[in-house]
Amino acid sequence: MLNFMENVTQIPIADWVSTFTDILTDTFAFLFDPIKNDFGAFMEWLAELLASIPPVIVILLVVILAFFASGKRFGLAAFSLIGLLLIWNQGLWEELMFTFTLVLVASLLSIIIGVPFGILMSKSKTAEAIITPILDFMQTMPAFVYLIPAVAFFSIGMVPGIFASLIFATPPTVRFTNLGIRQVSSELVEASEAFGSTGSQKLFKVELPMAKKTIMAGINQTVMLALSMVVIASMIGAPGLGREVLSSLQRAQVGTGFVAGLGIVILAIIIDRFTQSLNSQKGDA
């Protein structure tokens, strides 16, 4: 009696999902293929373009930007200088550029997709009720799982990496945009309406500027998640620092693995401080 499950047929969820994915792959091949080819080519081109710039120039640019972005303080600039020189010295410069390209493109796409959904959620209770559990699902499902359909849709390389990273990294932007807009004081929204603003005037002149700080915090989270996903995506052939970590793991080379990992940490810190200082500066202005 206690093991009544024996008599219950197993629900074939796994089969359903596989079938569903197959159908998607077949049906949307006309969409996935050009994305895979053209977008993949674009990413290649961008990464190689970045890698072709002499590292000295890139480092110099980053250091100058860091100096001004952090409000003319030397901390971030000095860290960027030392960190990037170290990565260059370890012969990981090209990998760094690939990883950076992946993070950049994945983050931009996440923001482009995430902000409008966040706005939609903030405007409609129904949309919020539908989207919130989907976001929960996207964030709690182990990130590795996304690699499987990513490969089915886009085979291996950079594009499936971006796809997996999109699913994993977009939620914070959506959530924070929603939160930011909902937090705008109701008196300000009323003021905007009382003067006869249209919906879009209210959104662009009051709500989005007021929510900017919160949205930027969400974007910062998204960028960090994109970075972590880009490393995982090396398992499906995404190039960059992550691939170095993966191959060191496969060959049990502790030293090389550590160095590549350190490169990721340096990149993460630079990106994080950059987006944060941009935020606080704009907020104070």
Place this chain on the structure above:
Amino acid sequence: MPVIEVQGLSKVFGKNNKQALKLLDQGKPKDEILKETGNTVGVNRASFEVEAGEIFVIMGLSGSGKSTLVRLINRLIEPTEGSVYIDGEDLAKMDKKNLRRVRREKLSMVFQKFALFPHRTILENAEYGLEIQGVDKEERSKRAKESLEMVGLGGYINQLPAQLSGGMQQRVGLARALANDPEVLLMDEAFSALDPLIRKEMQDELLDLQETMKKTILFITHDLDEALRIGDRIALMKDGSIVQIGTPEEILVNPANDYVEKFVEDVDRSKVLTAQHIMKRPETINIEKHGPRVALERMREEGLSSIYVTDRKRNIKGYVTADDASDARKREITDLTEILRTDVPQVGPETSMHDIFEIIHDSPVPVAVVEEGKLMGIIVRGAVISALAGETEVISEDA
């Protein structure tokens, strides 16, 4: 024609408010409706009219529905029932496009916590209403500057709101509302967040501005002193209903019910009540007919120590004291003029109680209320004190 005309305006919060509306029409009170239907009555069939150039104050305690009422008027809150006519157009039944037009052209609002946009400069804040109407940059900047000039903030246009004090921020709020040149100003507890001195200053300034602007102003407040100070007429609200509408005087002198009476109990009456409210009918003697003997007799009857003397047409001549009169009788003086004192402490019927204090304080006799030389009444110290204590029965209506 009134600029604002509100007819049977109601707001019931919550779903399925049909039932609640029905109960409302049956005259059921707010808490009973809440118990029966779960709906909260915000505003209960409010009706009033505001004439052009009038300052109409809606006052009530928190939860009385006054803030809801003002938001029903520009439809920041959708009315459940009733009409709001602005210049004859019913806002409650308007489509969104027309509603925007009316909000842009005819109604402006000033908020309790200022509601300035923190990311915009003072000038950009004042420009907001014009900006969303698509007025070009030069024109809107010119008009916004004029309006900032008017509230005395011409020198601060490039500051951010956070850099200004509360009083100055609310001036910006006022300038923003005036920049559109609206007919109607809705002011929702506009001065309540300011400290008392600044609040008084702003009230004075609003009254000064109103001298030249002649806007129609709907002013919401919970502060009775403020209402009495600036209101041409006042509507008192309780539990979503308007309990009384009247001039400040009418409300103070003839409270419609216990609630209003209780409300006005604490008011600083010295600023609102005038001599005519507290004077009583004087005992007098006629200089043409009476002598010291009659004067003394009359004073003894009434238990007075002095009595006013007039002629036949009630023109005031002076007063005599009991001591002088009894002295005169002993010396067998029969002419009243010999003992008549003419240093009469006198005030006009419109003199505020505040000013009466000083006069009555030094005066050995009751203060005479005189209009065009005629004695209208007298004020005794007891009446002043009773009126301050809020005992309305001493306020004689027939005087």
